[in-house]
Amino acid sequence: MKIAAFLPELLRHLFKKPATVDYPFKKLEVPKDFRGTPFLNPDMCIVCRACERDCPAEAIEITSVNEAEKRFRMIIHNDRCIHCAQCVDSCPTTPKAMQIDSLFEIASDDRHKLKKDWVYVRAVLKPKAPAPAAPPPAAEPKI
Amino acid sequence: MNFQIPIGPQHPALKEPISLRMTVDGEVITDVDIRLGYNHRGLEKLAEEKTWLQNIYLTERICGICSHSHSSCFVQGVEKLMELTPPRRGLYIRYLVSELERVHSHLLWLGVAGHEAGFDSFFMYTWRDREVVMDLLEMISGNRVHYAMNTLGGVRRDLDEGQKARILEGVAILRKRSEYYFHIGASEPSFVARIAGVGLLSKEQAVSLCAVGPVARASGVARDVRKEDPYAVYDELDFELCTADTCDVLGRVVVRVKELLQSYRMIEQMVKGLPDGDIVVKAPRKAKPGEVVSRYEAPRGENIHYIKANGSDKPERLKVRAPTLGNYAATLVMLRKGFIADIPLIFAAIDPCICCAERTVTLVKAGSGEESVVRMSDLRRRAIARHQNAPVKRNAVWPL
Amino acid sequence: MAVVRTVLYLVVYPGLLFLFVYSTFCEWFDRKVYARFQNRMGPTHTGRFGVLQPIADFFKLMAKEDVVPDAADKRLFSVLPVIGLAVVSTAGLLLPVWNFDLANPGWTSFSGDIIVILYLLSLPTLILFLAAWSSTNLFSTIGGARVLTMLFGYEVPLFLAVLSPAILADSWRLAEIAAFYQAKPLLLLTNILGFFIALVAVQAKLERTPFDIPHAETEIVGGTFTEYSGKKLALFRLTFDIEMVVASGLLAAVFLGGFPGGAVVGFIHFVVKTLFIIFLLSLLRALTSRIRIDQVVSFAWKYLAPLAVLQLLATILLKGLIT
Numbered sequence: 001m002k003i004a005a006f007l008p009e010l011l012r013h014l015f016k017k018p019a020t021v022d023y024p025f026k027k028l029e030v031p032k033d034f035r036g037t038p039f040l041n042p043d044m045c046i047v048c049r050a051c052e053r054d055c056p057a058e059a060i061e062i063t064s065v066n067e068a069e070k071r072f073r074m075i076i077h078n079d080r081c082i083h084c085a086q087c088v089d090s091c092p093t094t095p096k097a098m099q100i101d102s103l104f105e106i107a108s109d110d111r112h113k114l115k116k117d118w119v120y121v122r123a124v125l126k127p128k129a130p131a132p133a134a135p136p137p138a139a140e141p142k143i
Numbered sequence: 144m145n146f147q148i149p150i151g152p153q154h155p156a157l158k159e160p161i162s163l164r165m166t167v168d169g170e171v172i173t174d175v176d177i178r179l180g181y182n183h184r185g186l187e188k189l190a191e192e193k194t195w196l197q198n199i200y201l202t203e204r205i206c207g208i209c210s211h212s213h214s215s216c217f218v219q220g221v222e223k224l225m226e227l228t229p230p231r232r233g234l235y236i237r238y239l240v241s242e243l244e245r246v247h248s249h250l251l252w253l254g255v256a257g258h259e260a261g262f263d264s265f266f267m268y269t270w271r272d273r274e275v276v277m278d279l280l281e282m283i284s285g286n287r288v289h290y291a292m293n294t295l296g297g298v299r300r301d302l303d304e305g306q307k308a309r310i311l312e313g314v315a316i317l318r319k320r321s322e323y324y325f326h327i328g329a330s331e332p333s334f335v336a337r338i339a340g341v342g343l344l345s346k347e348q349a350v351s352l353c354a355v356g357p358v359a360r361a362s363g364v365a366r367d368v369r370k371e372d373p374y375a376v377y378d379e380l381d382f383e384l385c386t387a388d389t390c391d392v393l394g395r396v397v398v399r400v401k402e403l404l405q406s407y408r409m410i411e412q413m414v415k416g417l418p419d420g421d422i423v424v425k426a427p428r429k430a431k432p433g434e435v436v437s438r439y440e441a442p443r444g445e446n447i448h449y450i451k452a453n454g455s456d457k458p459e460r461l462k463v464r465a466p467t468l469g470n471y472a473a474t475l476v477m478l479r480k481g482f483i484a485d486i487p488l489i490f491a492a493i494d495p496c497i498c499c500a501e502r503t504v505t506l507v508k509a510g511s512g513e514e515s516v517v518r519m520s521d522l523r524r525r526a527i528a529r530h531q532n533a534p535v536k537r538n539a540v541w542p543l
Numbered sequence: 544m545a546v547v548r549t550v551l552y553l554v555v556y557p558g559l560l561f562l563f564v565y566s567t568f569c570e571w572f573d574r575k576v577y578a579r580f581q582n583r584m585g586p587t588h589t590g591r592f593g594v595l596q597p598i599a600d601f602f603k604l605m606a607k608e609d610v611v612p613d614a615a616d617k618r619l620f621s622v623l624p625v626i627g628l629a630v631v632s633t634a635g636l637l638l639p640v641w642n643f644d645l646a647n648p649g650w651t652s653f654s655g656d657i658i659v660i661l662y663l664l665s666l667p668t669l670i671l672f673l674a675a676w677s678s679t680n681l682f683s684t685i686g687g688a689r690v691l692t693m694l695f696g697y698e699v700p701l702f703l704a705v706l707s708p709a710i711l712a713d714s715w716r717l718a719e720i721a722a723f724y725q726a727k728p729l730l731l732l733t734n735i736l737g738f739f740i741a742l743v744a745v746q747a748k749l750e751r752t753p754f755d756i757p758h759a760e761t762e763i764v765g766g767t768f769t770e771y772s773g774k775k776l777a778l779f780r781l782t783f784d785i786e787m788v789v790a791s792g793l794l795a796a797v798f799l800g801g802f803p804g805g806a807v808v809g810f811i812h813f814v815v816k817t818l819f820i821i822f823l824l825s826l827l828r829a830l831t832s833r834i835r836i837d838q839v840v841s842f843a844w845k846y847l848a849p850l851a852v853l854q855l856l857a858t859i860l861l862k863g864l865i866t
Binding site for chain 2: 005006009010019030031033034035054055056057082083084085086089
């Protein structure tokens with residue numbers, strides 16, 4: 001049993017820079033593919049509703065605004081979102097309509113301010129040769 | 144002085160609510176009464192209303208520290224039910240994240256043990272080094288906690304060469320630091336004086352009270368699901384089962400640090416030997432009827448999930464037996480005859496993850512011992528009625 | 544005129560206001576050094592380098608709600624923090640830094656003042672026990688019992704260690720002891736063992752790790768302080784801070800050769816020496832973990848007390864050799 005086994009380490013640390021990052025005056029870089037908040041790219045959405053079905057937190061809501069014009073409205077409830085990015089994986093289009101960004105400082109004092117919505121016309125995809133684009137692990141989308 | 148102290152539900156020694164009522168005589172504990180149920184969230188019922196894919200994220204959120212273990216245990220079981228064979232690369236990545244999670248959990252535990260003993264410098268150092276693992280996990284999976292790597296049939300993200308190199312660098316740094324903590328934890332006199340000889344649990348008691356995980360291994364019981372019932376890739380990896388013979392908290396510290404070193408070995412083997420190929424196979428939406436029991440070695444011990452399917456896209460029943468639930472009986476035995484000063488250490492030494500272990504609560508009538516299960520709305524109504532009808536007493540000795 | 548001067552002496556310098564400002568500065572220094580040992584930053588943004596953080600904490604506590612439990616003895620409960628503050632401030636007046644002129648001592652430097660200062664520093668322990676007892680809370684009762692048990696351990700070594708240099712200097716007056724060692728600085732080295740014993744005993748008196756058993760946060764919630772909140776807690780914390788300054792001042796006066804050189808230079812000596820002792824106390828705090836109450840008593844009687852007796856014997860032998 002040595003008394004003060006810890007002592008040299010402690011004294012060494014007096015002269016090292018602290019390991020704390022002085023947030024919010026200095027920010028940390030997030031890595032690539034960080035799961036931040038989901039957002040929609042409306043030009044690509046074919047309203048297959050795969051994201052709505054697979055979301056574990058029921059955070060995506062797609063409603064029809066105008067049947068004739070095929071105009072839809074998607075609301076992403078960011079206050080319910082658990083940032084799992086399953087919606088991105090379920091989205092079958094290429095490039096994906098549902099994407100995730102790197103924002104994590106989304107705190108707000110009213111949860112209704114966190115909801116985002118888009119109103120758009122359903123996209124029509126040109127048929128392309130069966131390319132080995134990464135298939136989602138979920139089942140086939142039903143249009 | 145013979146009186147009852149309430150440790151919990153709110154107490155600085157506990158990270159989660161649990162009620163341990165200790166009867167003490169001076170500084171020595173004579174009896175312990177444990178009450179659970181403060182963190183019950185109804186997860187098993189909720190799991191019956193979500194699809195298999197959504198349940199992966201739900202089981203992940205049973206706990207924050209051992210999130211990947213619950214998610215993997217569930218996914219293993221469901222893949223068995225759906226008769227899927229995930230590709231080897233996917234399995235390697237999944238269990239690589241498991242071992243990284245084990246590293247993160249044990250470093251967290253070392254810090255918490257230091258803090259409970261009053262050794263705050265040790266706490267700060269281990270948690271600073273834990274940041275290395277958290278950053279690695281963030282790089283691999285996109286989030287520091289709740290990695291969401293699993294999906295039915297494999298994993299969701301792949302590793303590239305740069306990430307593999309970073310993992311090996313991080314593990315090299317951590318290995319040096321862990322060996323230093325081993326040295327400190329076993330030789331700093333004030334710390335060892337606190338943890339040696341405390342919380343004794345003999346080998347026979349550990350076996351008869353079904354202790355699991357490092358608690359059992361510190362009493363010499365050599366059980367580890369990765370060795371007895373190797374699932375997926377563990378029969379291809381070369382590692383040792385870590386045990387200790389001292390049967391006390393010092394033994395548990397030693398076992399966990401040894402497991403850290405073995406995990407580094409396994410991570411290096413998995414990164415260097417990562418096979419090529421796909422990471423996922425396509426999974427069906429519905430599962431054939433059947434039932435499966437899935438076992439997994441979480442950082443805290445053996446995690447068991449029982450899943451029953453009835454042919455639809457939602458489970459019929461999910462039952463989770465978290466490792467901490469198995470360790471509660473052993474805790475009661477360990478706490479008796481101890482000092483008050485040892486309570487936080489003994490309790491922290493089982494690595495309690497109380498919210499993992501919260502399952503259905505039954506009401507037991509005090510007089511007749513008859514049990515019943517009551518709905519939350521009924522319980523609430525009963526409590527409000529009782530409170531309204533109870534007379535207000537001044538200067539009463541409130542039952543704890 | 545003399546009345547005004549005495550009132551200023553008691554309230555401004557070296558009385559309450561100076562002790563308040565200096566003890567909060569020492570608390571900042573302690574927290575910053577402790578944080579740097581642990582590779583963290585410590586207080587940073589309140590005032591330059593976070594110097595105002597302890598003052599901010601004090602004022603925050605003063606503004607919080609003050610709850611007195613129903614079953615507590617209200618008068619005793621409320622008056623104890625004030626008594627504690629008064630006791631340690633009085634002890635602070637006896638330090639030989641502001642009565643440096645041996646020929647003209649003033650009423651705070653007299654023969655036997657080293658005993659008075661030690662006695663006044665023991666009173667806070669009794670006050671803590673009474674505070675615990677009057678709280679009638681289970682955790683406080685255990686904390687109070689632990690406070691008294693610790694007193695049995697560290698008090699004897701502290702007294703023996705502090706009185707050894709006094710025996711060598713042949714005086715019971717702090718200013719004279721300091722002057723003796725200023726004249727013969729080499730004799731300070733004979734008291735090194737006593738210095739370390741006194742450091743450990745002072746750490747126990749101030750209830751810091753490894754001896755923060757009476758208010759061990761993870762075991763008995765707050766110990767003696769469980770039921771205190773608001774202004775009373777603010778005054779208790781200030782009492783502990785001032786006690787730290789006074790105890791370091793005492794150790795500096797007796798073991799480090801006092802504060803020579805008149806008003807300004809003596810004051811600089813005071814600041815430097817007390818900060819050095821607080822640095823050592825912070826190092827001790829960062830170095831070890833908390834030990835159990837039975838281990839404190841056995842450690843104190845197995846190691847500290849015999850070493851203190853050894854130091855005393857060595858001092859007596861040396862005194863015989865010198866004269």
